[in-house]
Amino acid sequence: MSEYIIETNGLTRRFGKHVSVDHIDLRVPEGKIYGFLGANGAGKTTTIRMLLSLIRADEGSVQIMGKSLQHEREKILRNVGSLVEGPSYYGHLSAYKNLKIICKLMDLPEKDIDQVLDIVRLAPYAKKTVKDYSLGMKQRLGIAQALIRRPKLLILDEPINGLDPAGIQEIRNLMLSLCHEQGITIFLSSHILSEIQSVAEEIGIIQNGKLIFQNSIKELENKRRTKLLIETENQQEAFRALSSAGADVVLQDGKLLISLTEKMDQSRIFNILQPFSIQHMQELTASFEDIFLTLTGRDGSL
CATH class of the missing domain: 3.40.50.300 (P-loop containing nucleotide triphosphate hydrolases)
Known part of the structure; x- marks a missing residue:
C-alpha cells in the first residue's frame, strides 16, 4: 500500500x-x-x-x-x-x-x-x-x-x-x-x-x-535561511578563505553573500573573516513571498 x-x-x-x-x-x-x-x-x-x-x-x-x-x-x-x-x-x-x-x-x-x-x-x-x-x-x-x-x-x-x-x-x-x-x-x-x-x-x-x-x-x-551580506577589506581573499572552509558563499555586487547553516554559523564566519577586517555586515532573511517569487518568477505572484 x-x-x-x-x-x-x-x-x-x-x-x-x-x-x-x-x-x-x-x-x-x-x-x-x-x-x-x-x-x-x-x-x-x-x-x-x-x-x-x-x-x-x-x-x-x-x-x-x-x-x-x-x-x-x-x-x-x-x-x-x-x-x-x-x-x-x-x-x-x-x-x-x-x-x-x-x-x-x-x-x-x-x-x-x-x-x-x-x-x-x-x-x-x-x-x-x-x-x-x-x-x-x-x-x-x-x-x-x-x-x-x-x-x-x-x-x-x-x-x-x-x-x-x-x-x-x-x-x-x-x-x-x-x-x-x-x-x-x-x-x-x-x-x-x-x-x-x-x-x-x-x-x-x-x-x-x-x-x-x-x-x-x-x-x-529551509530556503528562508538567513544570509549575511558582508564587506571586508579584501573581498577576493575573504571569498577564497570562506569557500575553502566549505561556506556557501557568492560575490554579489562586490559583497560577500553567505548562507548561515548549522556548521557554518555566524561565529565561525566571523572567525574565518577575522584577518580581513569586516567593514559592514547586514542580516538578510527571505520571506515566504520572496521564496515564492524566486520559484515562480515575477509574473507568478499571487
Whole structure:
C-alpha cells in the first residue's frame, strides 16, 4: 500500500490548444494537510475536478487510497468528501434538515448528523434556517455535508474565499482539528500563501499547469535561511578563505553573500573573516513571498 493517499502520474488536461494541467505528479501523504498553492487560473480547480472524477484526464493516472480512480471510482469516492466552488444548500431549511436530505440521498445513517454539526461547531444553530447564516457558517455547513459520509480524504477548493478574518480563523481551526483529531487527510487548494503556510505540513505549487515545487513546508522554510551580506577589506581573499572552509558563499555586487547553516554559523564566519577586517555586515532573511517569487518568477505572484 502506498504511503500516499493521492498519487497522480503525468496527469494532464487540455482545453483546445490550452494545456490547463501539464503532466503533474502529485504525492499527498496520508494524515496530513497538503496545501495546493497557485495563482487563479494556474490549474488548481481543473486538477481537483479530475481527482473527483468530475472531468476526465487527457493523459495520466490517478490513484487514491491505493486504488485506481479509473477502475474503482465509486469505491474511492465513497471515502472522499469535497467542497468545490462553494457549498450547495437549501436556504429555507435548517442545517439539520439539509444534512438529513443528504443522508436520505446517499443512504447514510441520520444518527451521525448531530455529531457532524458538533464537529463543525454548528450544533447551537442546527435548527436555524441556512439563509440567515454568515458566510463562514455556510462554509462550515458545506464541510459538514462533506463529513457526513465519514471520509478519509477531504478535498477543499478555496474554502476561505470571501470570508472575514473571524471566518478565516474558524475554517483554519476546523481544518487543523479535522486532521489532527479526526485523522482526516485534507487536500487544500488556495491562492493565498499565508493561508497554506498557517495550516499545511506539505505543499505543492502549481504555475501555468506545471507543478514547480512539491515538498514539506519545512523544506520551503529551509530556503528562508538567513544570509549575511558582508564587506571586508579584501573581498577576493575573504571569498577564497570562506569557500575553502566549505561556506556557501557568492560575490554579489562586490559583497560577500553567505548562507548561515548549522556548521557554518555566524561565529565561525566571523572567525574565518577575522584577518580581513569586516567593514559592514547586514542580516538578510527571505520571506515566504520572496521564496515564492524566486520559484515562480515575477509574473507568478499571487
